[in-house]
Amino acid sequence: MRVDLEGIGLDGGGDLLLKRALRRLPDGGGLEVTGSHPELALQLRTWARIAGLGHEPADAATGRPARLIRTERFEHAPTERAGRAGLDGVADHAPPHWGLAGRSAEVELGGPTFDFGLVDKAELWADDAARLYARAAAAQWDPDSAIDWTAPIEHDEEIEDAVVQVMTYLIENETAALLVPARFLARLHPHFREVMQLLAMQAAEEARHIEVFTRRALMRRPALGLSTTGGQASLKTLIDEPDFALASFLLSVMGEGSFLVLLDFLHQTGPDPITRAVCRLAAQDEARHVAFGLAHLRRHAQEDPALPARLAQAMHRRHAELAQTAGLNERVFESLTLMAAGGYAPHAIARGHARVMQLQADMDMARRTSLAKLGFPAEEAAALSRLHTRNFM
């Protein structure tokens, strides 16, 4: 075989032509190289040494051109396919040496190994992940244009204080809802691309929720409201949960499931258009988070019949941990009541109180429905739902 490099050198792309030709040769095969680059002889000798090739210089006397000889040392990196590209090619177990390679990539062996903790399809995969990701990607909204920040705020100062207090509570809950998927995202093997994308989207969505709730809270006030020890203690149990299934269950299914009902409530009862809008938009995103949590836990439970018992234990454990705390921040409860009441007239307060009672009943029903979807019998679902943190999340 012969390659004529014409005027180009190995510093100008000539090596690409040589490699192409060499790849077609068997070990021991020779490639004659000609060309007019002034340093071609020097370059060929140097490159052959570096690339693990044999080399015979050109012989001016006989007119024989330079030859490169392919050896077993040339481009013999053993490789392995990182699964197959499609959803049917997701491996049950993703080995650490596939690392950051995309699914179906040809991975050179001998590279670094990564300490991903979540590597088993059974514990993290949802058959719906690709569809949920696509839906999330299509549903992103721009806080500047999606919300009319110039809409009027006409309620009195006490109601505004209630809004600020509820926003303060929402912000720290959303912060927990950002950090929990973000921590698992960093441990997830990237082979499970759709789940990785979905968790990333989830974290980004919570970031946006934090933004809009903060913006709303600070429209009329220089600072946020009260953050309580009980609220933070409840959220800390979510942050500290090291098990993906349990954290996902407590956060997405129980917590965000309840939260979704709360956001709907605020969308209905919010005293101004901005409050109602930010809660409506946040609720759209949260619904997907709940759907993913349910989808992968249902799949996980099918593969691991012991999972529901572990989930139930987690509920009991968390309940016991939080038994001594105050539960929902009283000021949040009062603020929700006042917002639903629309003022301090006793009959209004009574109406507000009733609506907040109904809110809690709705949350309970939402949790029981989710628990039933995970296979819990109705009675057990009802009992477990009652154990849920009084902080809602």
Next chain:
Amino acid sequence: MTSTFILGAVAYDPKVVTIWDGFKDHFAANGLAFDYILYSNYEAQVRGQFAGHCHVAWNSPLAWIEAERLAARQGRTARAVAMRDTDRDLTSVVVARRDSGIAGPADLKGRKVAVGAVDSPQATLIPLEHLAAAGLAAGSDFEVVHFNIGEGKHGDHIGGERDAARALMAGEVDACCILDANRLLFAREATLPSERTVVIAETEPFDHCNFTVLDDAPEALVRRFVEILLAMSFSDPAVRPLLEMEGLRQWLPGRTTGYGALNRAVDRTGFLEPFLDG
């Protein structure tokens, strides 16, 4: 020290620790208890080996000659037991700007020539020997401008050659001396574009590093060490990263026939006398 085989290496870069830790594991997996000592410079390593601190030294070509000559003075012998495939038949080149009118070594008279570290075989000693053999004495026929990075490390750090190449392109010097592989590398990365520069001289081929042992090295351990090295395969994913970091695809038996130019260089300049007399 008799059961664990000790290697000396010069820490010219932080990756040296990664490399020898990796080799340590590989030797252990193949039944050879192995450890290493790092030196900050080759002269300390050569003296350390003669003091019995290590059984084998991963020597630069200059350190090999230091060991060989020190051994001869002491009535001892040194030998090279293994080397990389990439240690054989290197050349160095002298490069000038195409527009400078310099076409060959004779045109360097009265000019400035950039070289690497003062103790770099490939970027200083061997190319200056080549010019000397062509009748051009460094310092009198032309001015030598050193780009010293890591003195004592015998030019292992590429930075000196890169600085010399940059000085050439900046017009601060009229020529620079670099290794053939760096000529190709610097041309590719456009530090030294080949369309604006020209190779005006090329040295004879020379060899680079080798594993050096002295006559008191434990023979069975040396043999096992070399066996394990020579059996390493570039297609084995477990050892390939080590080989890539160390810049080779195959270990070869040591040879000492490729150090003629460097021997002549140190003879001509007396470069090693202070070390050997020290």
